[in-house]
Amino acid sequence: MIRVGVIGTGMIGQDHIRRMTTVLAGVRVAAVTDVNAAVAAEVGGRIGATVHPTGEEVVNDPQVDAVLVCSWGPTHEQYVLAAIAAGKPVFCEKPLATTQEACLRIVEAEAAYGSRLVQVGYMRRYDEAYRALKAVVDSGDLGAPLLMHCAHRNASVPSSYEKEMAITDTAVHEIDMVRWMFGAEITAVRVLVPRRSRNGGPLQDPLFMILEMAGGALVDVEISVNIRYGYDIRGEVVGEDGTAALGEPSPVVVRRSGQASTPVPVDWRERFLRAYDIELQEWVDAIAGGGQPTGPSAWDGYAASVVSDAGVEALRSGERVEVALADRPKLYAPEVAA
Amino acid sequence: MIRVGVIGTGMIGQDHIRRMTTVLAGVRVAAVTDVNAAVAAEVGGRIGATVHPTGEEVVNDPQVDAVLVCSWGPTHEQYVLAAIAAGKPVFCEKPLATTQEACLRIVEAEAAYGSRLVQVGYMRRYDEAYRALKAVVDSGDLGAPLLMHCAHRNASVPSSYEKEMAITDTAVHEIDMVRWMFGAEITAVRVLVPRRSRNGGPLQDPLFMILEMAGGALVDVEISVNIRYGYDIRGEVVGEDGTAALGEPSPVVVRRSGQASTPVPVDWRERFLRAYDIELQEWVDAIAGGGQPTGPSAWDGYAASVVSDAGVEALRSGERVEVALADRPKLYAPEVAA
């Protein structure tokens, strides 16, 4: 039974606590903290977890085997570094840190530690459809992958959503996914700006992003965040001999009123609920026997941050922006081949 | 250029005249007649065709190479027999005749004539989807066909639609189709009576018909004639090693308002428009050089009538009713293997 300390008991933290308490096997929440001490006390009390005043105390609690960081983004770096210093596995919700420099400090700290402790919460790698798609690509049945067409569509975004979040908050999931799908780094980014949707208010919505992969494959990504009809995630890999695409999740087909139709998910919770469950279960299973996590690494979090920064610059400038990554420590070598 | 004489210029007749005049190649309408002389005169005048007072005169007009019978069902027999007597190809809209005895008289007259002149208007054999389905069945890829699941759904039927028409008018299309699909005669019929739809008024709607094929295959047919949502024709053949089903005709997929949807045809005109065109073009092409028609034969029209009668008896009695066909003249031997 892995005992997890949770730093940050806001919406995401509480959801992970629910997951570890009522869905997953082999894990329990041993300690919690939050910047809002009252919330932490309430949540901790409900599940019988120790409530600590600070994240550092959660990390260093001897009753805590591993740490889950769900706090405000700017605090991620300090808690992840504290976990590395304590030699404890740490699952950090995305982003790994809010600047690429901070991400790189984590990479360097983990490399110095000498084995993987950090996993970043990019859950698409755990989605059944993406995994089936990657299995086809990896089988070689399509020949070499040359292109990927993606679309990320939200029904709507809250009023707090700002222009660059289309890259840093939304497209960053696609950025991590394609690095994993192709097993290659992204080398350059373009962002094109189509006609603006009346649904997006002051936002530039949609956007059209083009990623160049090491090896030469091209990825195009439609980012539409106010498309009303639902939450829809699409992806098709084009290889030399054929293509493979995410299926439509369609448990039921209804024929009514002149239409044969399948429901589209309402939001990301509905679409990726299972991926979140599997992500955390596999993390628990991987570290259970003292093993290293197998999911997205600190390097992946760093790379996502660098590409995301390049995407923001590309959006601002209208130009193609090259991605410049630091040297990758050997620790991450087998993960993603450039 | 085949010169066709049309007997009956009602709705169906006018539609075939439009087809021969503005859609098909190698054919023109040379003569017409109708029980309503004024309508015949109007239609004939519009297209420059001779207007005859009787069907027999259409048949015997030396400017007429072939005859199309679209008149009231009870008159079909006399016109088809007249065409056989004149040695002219005749395309007869379904039914071939309104009793199985009349159908048999046509079969015997044609057999006595010694080569095929008659084709009956079962247009499903010309539908692209049914043809693709039959091609898979005939390829042997599924092994021997064992079962077929069918559904025939109308959005609604007019108030003139009577109880037994679900068999004689609607299911008769399925009856002809499965004889052709399996290349086998139907040997027995059952009709089961489910809970009645509130949409059907006094009709027993839906019905569930089960056909036994020579060779042992079973076919089940849902007949729903007031299902509101559209006109939907479904069919799946189950073989020893796999299945093949009619695809969904879906030119466009729309994602809107929480649904991914494709339109369902409104009625049989929309669904089978092309099949009607191909049916008549292939008939014209087959008889153009003095050849015999290759579509549904007088024997097929007779067999459909006998099975349809058995279906009506099965509906009335609630019992399994065996189908008793006359001996099949050699003329039809290669058409459908028992």
Added chain:
Amino acid sequence: MIRVGVIGTGMIGQDHIRRMTTVLAGVRVAAVTDVNAAVAAEVGGRIGATVHPTGEEVVNDPQVDAVLVCSWGPTHEQYVLAAIAAGKPVFCEKPLATTQEACLRIVEAEAAYGSRLVQVGYMRRYDEAYRALKAVVDSGDLGAPLLMHCAHRNASVPSSYEKEMAITDTAVHEIDMVRWMFGAEITAVRVLVPRRSRNGGPLQDPLFMILEMAGGALVDVEISVNIRYGYDIRGEVVGEDGTAALGEPSPVVVRRSGQASTPVPVDWRERFLRAYDIELQEWVDAIAGGGQPTGPSAWDGYAASVVSDAGVEALRSGERVEVALADRPKLYAPEVAA
């Protein structure tokens, strides 16, 4: 943390033990037994569970909160009755018992106890697609349900599979599912016998079963157990105003070699893996606070047994066989409305 005692550590028992140990939350395996003591000892030792020589001792172990019966069918009755006698929740793999008389004894014992303790392992009610289908039916959007078309296809069955198992082992899943889908009892059964597949050896395969529901709906079920191409479960409910069908589980669409294709599940494990997980998690959650199970009841197990017996008789006789159920105790009243 619910402590479960497992009776029967064969293939199914071990799978449930794996599930409770490594997949589900809030449950652990406290005790085991098996007719093969060595296997029980091995399994129990591996997970640190007490190993008992008999099922009765598992039931009565004070460290056991609830019982899971996975033993040989003929022993189900005694262990379920023992659990009822002990007042402990018991999850019994299907069948509830091997005769309808034994099932009825369980129903009567539970009714005498006065509240629900028994759940039977019909997992389809936990499948996402069936649940989505039932939600559409229950919404009323289709009007009253009138028909359901089902197909149950196995790629192959082992040589030990005997003729009547097509009803008792395979179709019984459909029998339970339609009672739940329609919220109605089955009142009569027919089994029709199509042409035999060469893949089935001496088996009569496929079969075509027709179920009459209280209220008049009709259900047809194709049962093909050697169809080679995969494990395929299909279902479409036909209502007055439309239909709803199970979607195709298709995580990925591959275009290659002239085909656009989606994979078909290999076997029931692949198709229903998640349903088994959800089934047992919901059982654990329901009984966790001392509550009653909400899944298939002893009455459902009894009804499945009676209908299954009628199906076997229908197969033997070729006749329509009516289903005669005992009076339903009030305990089960709200579950399934006749």
Added chain:
Amino acid sequence: MIRVGVIGTGMIGQDHIRRMTTVLAGVRVAAVTDVNAAVAAEVGGRIGATVHPTGEEVVNDPQVDAVLVCSWGPTHEQYVLAAIAAGKPVFCEKPLATTQEACLRIVEAEAAYGSRLVQVGYMRRYDEAYRALKAVVDSGDLGAPLLMHCAHRNASVPSSYEKEMAITDTAVHEIDMVRWMFGAEITAVRVLVPRRSRNGGPLQDPLFMILEMAGGALVDVEISVNIRYGYDIRGEVVGEDGTAALGEPSPVVVRRSGQASTPVPVDWRERFLRAYDIELQEWVDAIAGGGQPTGPSAWDGYAASVVSDAGVEALRSGERVEVALADRPKLYAPEVAA
């Protein structure tokens, strides 16, 4: 009965002659010519058409009501201009002419003539799926269209296919289609170069083209001409409130060998056979009563040529290239709104 003179009796010309002779209504081939006089004589003899030594004589034959130009591209201009000079309707296979200057000369000649005589053979506008897609877009149900994702995939191309033909021969169909779909001119073109397929030999295959539309919509087009699996044409319009995509043409769904699959067309003939038929029938119908053609105009042919040239320059330079069109004569004003 429209009497057509055909200039060019090569593969395409013979196919159109077959179509006008055996498929379409209201048309016959009255005269032919070809640079290869022997072929012209053979084809003309077979159908009883006058054989002329030159295209100009075909145009001026008083037995010829309208002209079909299927000759070698560089000769299109002279024959189309001759038809305009003769005041006869002329259907010209794509391209209208081989340079944009020549296209513009045709535009100017037709504008001087004062009414439409010229139609260019872009047949996608006649495809059922594209028409259904455009109907959804035009309905306003999606809000304003913002993006379109397209893919044009050939199984293979002949060895004579040269690098720039991916733009001038293949993508030009997409260029015409999107102008029609959006009712707007293309204002700029980019062509990105992904990793090269091993199937394409020395070709740069695939390409990724991005079109900017007047009004701001963006269109992306994958052009893969050696993808082996079949001929696949995809298109999805993304609007403010939803999307609409071309359906999959799937007459039959086969379940076999672990897959549920639908066939992909082998080549463009299979995919667009019907579109060619409808294109020419509608042309015949439009000019039958002395009317003007309603299909792609000389202006459309000119615009396709200018955009295609911009695409070739974009491919060579790697840069975004703006499209500079001449002023559009009033004759074409209602056709395509900028």
